[in-house]
Amino acid sequence: MSAPSISAPAMGVRAEAPALAMFLTLLAGATCIGFSGVFVRLADVGPASAGFWRMMVALPVLTAWTAMERRRPAAPAQGAGGLVAIALAGLTFGIDVVLYNASLSYTTLANASLLGNLAPVGVVLGGWLLLGDRPSRRILGALMLAVAGAVLLVLPKFTGQSVRGSLFGDGLAFGAAMSYAAYILAVGRARAHADAGRVSLISSIICAAFCLVAALGLGETILPGSLQGWLAVIALGLVSHVLGQGLITLSLGSYGAGAASLVMVWPALVSVLAAWAIFGEQPTPVQAFGGVAILAAVLLVRKG
Template identity: 40%
Template sequence: MSDATPRWRAIAALLFGACVIGVSPILFRLADTGPAAAAFWRLFFAVPLLLAMTWRTEGGPGRPTGLGAIAGVMFAGDLIFWHYGIQLTTVAKATVLSNLTPVVVTLFAWIFLRERPRLQFLAAVALAVGGAWTMALAKGSGAAGINEPLGDLLSAATAFWYALYMLAIGAGRRTTSAGRLMVWSSIVGAPIMLVAALMLGEQILPLSLGGWAACVGLGLTHVFGQGAIAWALGRLPTSTASVVVLVQPIVAGLLGWLLFAEALGPLQGLGAAIALSGVVLAQWATRPRAQPSTPNT
């Protein structure tokens, strides 16, 4: 890992990864399997490509790492809790609660990683999360969830799981490449999701060629989306990265509008603009401080 990588490249990789991951809800809708089963296929199809990439660039995946395994467990929890949370409560409430991730990451990074945020960054977190919440709250149209209290709890836990995943990847990137972390986190996470799908009695195999194509697409979004995010986490503070990935629900909303005619209302557009403003402010607030020049003596 090179510390000489320009900051703009890390930001660009992070934005690219968030945009790619924003496609995954569309593919999940097209995959005719159970929620945990779709998450399993996502990692199942990602692992061979990740292995091929690490063999080509690094001579292999190396030995399993503890942080890679932890990241795999956390990511499995993230996908399973979110998929089932969104089934039990309303889509809007599930989206709102899962967008607590930047708050959780910022608190953990501040307390445990000593990444002390500036006041401007805390304001950016509030702005970005508020915008994402506004966009999510504007989606719903009155339908009640099957079991809203349980769904709300699972959705809130989603933010916690993904925050721990990002923190594990961020810590692991200090000593391990993004490719190797992605390999081992995916190898660990896949069987957890398969066991969960079997225990919950889900439909495991896609029922159509389109469903299989969507599952393969989920694998590609994992490799290139989460892979880009993992790479950027080696070059940016974890708290900063957690705010930038709020671009993800905005991308998903725009794709839903384009592909499924799910029109974006004025309040949703306002929320997207506010969230993007928070992302921009977060980058400004975390820019490297200028070093004072010392006069020649």
């Protein structure tokens, strides 16, 4: 039995501010990722090539970030376990990027984003079965609500209402989701051994190498052939990767992988709204209701 604490309310107030800041950081990173599909659509290179440029554009910023972190004293030790986790993060993220980018050529942006953001299913189950990280009832409830919202968002695609895309594209997006789930778990483990900047830098180098090999093997066009193409791949690197993945990696140091991954359903809603505004893919009322369910799931994660 622990002794009561008179200063508990004050401590709770002080702890709330950093927690809120980390949650907003996580949500901002997820929002930046939500535009990645738009940038890939606007690029005039292959899916693996788009992933390669995404990493290459981000590397200078990530290098500067890592250099700034090294100036701080008492940085966590890396160790062999940390290097393995970072390498796995880079490889799994490379697979995720290639599969997701490829799915955009065979299915709608909404389908690719929604199916690609089913990663919370893999993260929660993987963390539970492999790492013994048993999710709370609130997290499980938020997970079911998020999945229900994703189903409602994608349901009109399978009921004859403006059905576009193929099962092959949907399968690629689902494979991307499982790869991203593995990436989240690997980053969560890597952050126990290294700073966020170092994790992002090394994993991005590995991801870039994987994407380049895949692009060469698939015979893709690697160099953008227009100003729009260059601007699109630059935005992929700076917005979706540096801000998106960087902020998520930073916040994973404070949030558990299960809670953080649930917020990753947010990019699906961002992608649907962006597709509506830019490509004219107007969501149906059912999809709008699914978006509300996703927002509710985000609030549940915040309180959990």
